[in-house]
Amino acid sequence: MITFNNVRFTYGNGFFLKIDDLKIIKGDIISIIGPNGAGKSTLIKILSGILRNYKGEIILNHSELKNYSYKELSKKVAVVPQEFNTSFDYDLESIVSTSRIPFSKRISFFESEQDKRIIDKALQAVGLTNYKNKPFSSMSGGEKQKVMIARAIAQQTPILLLDEFSSHLDPGYTQSLLKIVKEMVTKERKTVLAVFHDVNNAALFSDKIIVMKNGSVKYSGTPAEVLNESVMNEIFEMDAYIIKHPIKKVPQILFK
Numbered sequence: 704m705i706t707f708n709n710v711r712f713t714y715g716n717g718f719f720l721k722i723d724d725l726k727i728i729k730g731d732i733i734s735i736i737g738p739n740g741a742g743k744s745t746l747i748k749i750l751s752g753i754l755r756n757y758k759g760e761i762i763l764n765h766s767e768l769k770n771y772s773y774k775e776l777s778k779k780v781a782v783v784p785q786e787f788n789t790s791f792d793y794d795l796e797s798i799v800s801t802s803r804i805p806f807s808k809r810i811s812f813f814e815s816e817q818d819k820r821i822i823d824k825a826l827q828a829v830g831l832t833n834y835k836n837k838p839f840s841s842m843s844g845g846e847k848q849k850v851m852i853a854r855a856i857a858q859q860t861p862i863l864l865l866d867e868f869s870s871h872l873d874p875g876y877t878q879s880l881l882k883i884v885k886e887m888v889t890k891e892r893k894t895v896l897a898v899f900h901d902v903n904n905a906a907l908f909s910d911k912i913i914v915m916k917n918g919s920v921k922y923s924g925t926p927a928e929v930l931n932e933s934v935m936n937e938i939f940e941m942d943a944y945i946i947k948h949p950i951k952k953v954p955q956i957l958f959k
């Protein structure tokens with residue numbers, strides 16, 4: 704569904720993203736892990752259409768990614784960013800409603816009845832219906848992340864990109880948001896790429912893990928295939944014990 708061929712990107716500051724060959728299959732939940740500065744967010748920004756001056760080929764549904772207009776790409780890819788701020792203090796409903804703009808047939812955007820239903824359902828899915836008229840600025844960090852997930856749900860795209868969306872959240876919020884996202888993507892067979900710093904959550908959440916370092920994909924495979932002591936040592940320079948989750952049977956990392 705998404706194929707990378709000899710993709711190269713640089714900000715011009717010495718960092719180089721080099722992805723020779725990578726295939727992302729429809730319906731897979733894929734986590735991207737790797738140390739700070741590995742290029743994880745850069746990869747997400749390329750796939751979201753923010754960074755377009757890469758070399759090589761990224762094929763999304765038979766067409767080169769660069770050739771999609773922003774509007775067309777917004778119908779295919781939704782992003783839950785690491786952080787989101789607005790210069791105006793919109794209420795939650797208005798923030799979520801921006802997800803429907805790509806589907807508008809007019810130049811100025813008026814929500815249809817169907818849009819309103821989709822927005823209500825998305826706010827309901829993350830448990831924020833009662834807050835929909837509250838200003839975004841009055842929400843906590845975790846609630847803001849829920850708003851961004853609702854926005855991505857309402858965008859109804861086949862691909863979802865999550866950039867460390869749980870990094871500021873407490874364990875309870877993290878678990879509930881991961882559950883919401885996993886249920887939704889499994890039900891609707893969405894393809895997900897999610898950047899994680901928490902390797903244990905990555906193992907629990909995903910079908911496959913991509914391990915990046917210095918701008919390249921070093922390993923990829925199921926959590927059981929890629930998460931072992933020597934990879935943790937090579938990639939993160941850490942001494943780790945690996946145990947098996949007692950119920951989910953995926954690897955879990957402990958500090959030595």
Ligand SMILES: Nc1ncnc2c1ncn2[C@@H]1O[C@H](COP(=O)(O)OP(=O)(O)OP(=O)(O)O)[C@@H](O)[C@H]1O
Pocket residue numbers: 714716718737738739740741742743744745746
């Ligand atoms: N807008 C930018 N301009 C110049 N350099 C950038 C920019 N954004 C990121 N970089 C650099 O590119 C490299 C990769 O950054 P990126 O944000 O993709 O890493 P990451 O793996 O997401 O890191 P982290 O885990 O710390 O979020 C880093 O060296 C970073 O300093």
